[in-house]
Amino acid sequence: xxxxxxxxxxxxxxxxxxxxxxxxxxxxxxxxxxxxxxxxxxxxxxxxxxxxxxxxxxxxxxxxxxxxxxxxxxxxxxxxxxxxxxxxxxxxxxxxxxxxxxxxxxxxxxxx
Numbered sequence: 001x002x003x004x005x006x007x008x009x010x011x012x013x014x015x016x017x018x019x020x021x022x023x024x025x026x027x028x029x030x031x032x033x034x035x036x037x038x039x040x041x042x043x044x045x046x047x048x049x050x051x052x053x054x055x056x057x058x059x060x061x062x063x064x065x066x067x068x069x070x071x072x073x074x075x076x077x078x079x080x081x082x083x084x085x086x087x088x089x090x091x092x093x094x095x096x097x098x099x100x101x102x103x104x105x106x107x108x109x110x111x112x
Contacts (some may be wrong), residue, residue, distance in 0.1 A: 001025040013045045021058030033065035042074025045107055049080035054088050060082055079104050
């Protein structure tokens, strides 16, 4: 899975450079996020701008990261979701669990 990590303010932003998060790569994403949390990087934004499709295993990987971050008093939020990806969060009602931002500027405006 192609990922880039950047620290912006007190958050770690994971830029996912894949069009799909599915059974083929969601395990790698989950391991990456959990490793970050174990290293103390508990405030995570997952930037999904390139992602056009996410399945249940992808949703599960993000939800696992969310739960682990919350257990360490951190947060995992999402940014830049395309409509078809956002629809999956709405269909599963996970849009009520995750903070989902239109873009990264909105994330950091809300922190101020």
